Amino acid sequence: MKVGQLSLDEFHALLIGQGLRVKMGPFNLSVQTRLPLLIRQLHQMYSHYSLAEEDEIVEFHVRVIPKHSIRQPLARLIRFEVDGRSPFPPVPVEQALATLEWGVNLVIAMRINHLLLFHSATVERNGHVLLLPAWPGSGKTTLSAMLMHRGYRLFSDEFGLMAPETGDFFPLPRLMPLKNQSIEIIRHYLPEAVLGPEIPGTLKGTVAHIRPPQASIERADEAAQPRWIVFPKWVAGAALRLESLPQSEAFLLLATNAFNYEVLGEAAFDAVTRLVRGCECRKLVYSDFDSALVALDELTDG
Amino acid sequence: MNSWYSSRFSLLRIESWESEFTVFQPESEKTHFLNEMGLQILVMLDQSPTSLEVLCRKLSEYFTLQPDAQFLRQVAQILQRYEALGLIERVKESE
Structure with missing residues (x-):
């Protein structure tokens, strides 16, 4: 099944719930987020990707979550996380898509050693x-x-x-x-x-x-x-x-x-x-x- | 007087690219890029422990060069580098 075959509501439910499990070449990626802007962008940009099967192993679990800053209480910031760790400093919410994509590339570059x-x-x-x-x-x-x-x-x-x-x-x-x-x-x-x-x-x-x-x-x-x-x-x-x-x-x-x-x-x-x-x-x-x-x-x- | 010896030359993986060479050193898992003279130094030191002066004489004969003080210094620097990389070992005369 393709991402594009999911309604925006179904897509939203996956991202805020267990995670969107999507095939990326030889890897499977799980993405979680509650950010409405990012969810809409991903629904369009990931539409051709296939969902991973239930029994398939997911190599990378990533999240994009809101980050509340005491120093910048009015700023709307987000943080990219992989397995609970955040390799980047928080960025404005508008940069969520770019941060997610760079984060996934970073994880591939850092973790893949069988290729x-x-x-x-x-x-x-x-x-x-x-x-x-x-x-x-x-x-x-x-x-x-x-x-x-x-x-x-x-x-x-x-x-x-x-x-x-x-x-x-x-x-x-x-x-x-x-x-x-x-x-x-x-x-x-x-x-x-x-x-x-x-x-x-x-x-x-x-x-x-x-x-x-x-x-x-x-x-x-x-x-x-x-x-x-x-x-x-x-x-x-x-x-x-x-x-x-x-x-x-x-x-x-x-x-x-x-x-x-x-x-x-x-x-x-x-x-x-x-x-x-x-x-x-x-x-x-x-x-x-x-x-x-x-x-x-x-x-x-x- | 010090001599140097390429004691683990046989373990090296050497690939030839015309006049240049890639050398994989299993112990360090490093790849080295050598020109013809760089490799020839290892080859000559594999045959027997050799002093700097004798090595320079052999190299100048092999490459048809006129050895001078600068050539001696350059080869000495290469030996130091190779020793630091574990490609060659220093052998004391008393040994």
Whole structure:
């Protein structure tokens, strides 16, 4: 059953009661909240996700709850909690959706160690995975939003989830936080994209989430093997360059970019070695999305 | 005079990427990135305990270099680094 098949009242009852148990790629997530604003936003933004079955294990239990502050008695603050712990300071209630999404990403990054986690946008085309590893602020969310609306299947704008033993990558299509000028860029380029509310004043400025396409969410249990690794860099005014990258450099960049390379030790060493040896490695410098998309289409056509 | 020895060289996992190498050290679970000279130092120290001066002479022959004081200092720094990482051990002359 999909979230979108629940009425708002049913949805509300789950969130304020036992929790909304929803499938997110290879994980199940339980969310609890009583915040009316967040409940309405989630009903729209999570509509394509499936509910977890009753007998399935839920990996992450999170809550977004009101936080009363003695210092700021009039402020309407909320707190994100995972298993009773709060990794972030309280934020205004208007930032609840952004805080929930960042909180879930943080929990995945901190707790998942049976998979190798790259800090990477990940998409699939022609049956194979294109990995776009990059640091925060490099535009990978915007680029993956462009790609997913141009025929690529979204795996994630944030994580490359790799099984170290098999090399399979797993989809984790979650809401994607566009920031600041990227919001207008996507509204202009992709008028068909479903965006959540603009949330000003976050630590990263104004944020608006883009909902992954239904097809990407519905195929979230279809893993794929990697074939291309492209390190993207947006540089204002730069001419397009898609150049071959030495494999040793790709190894170094991937190992330092992964969240849990050191935790996984030799398994990660073997996995990254196999990954790099089996993929075409490139670096991409671009300022114009259209030309970048053409270059990536050509790369992934074969 | 000190010598150095790569006593656990055989345990290292070494992957070659043309002229560069990734080396996994099981004891520390660390990955090291070495160039050809960096790896060759480990290879030479695996064969027998070697002093800095002899190592520099062997390296300069292998890479066809003219060793000078700066080269000696650079290799000494690499040995210190390798020792700190547990890749090599110092062997006292009296031993």
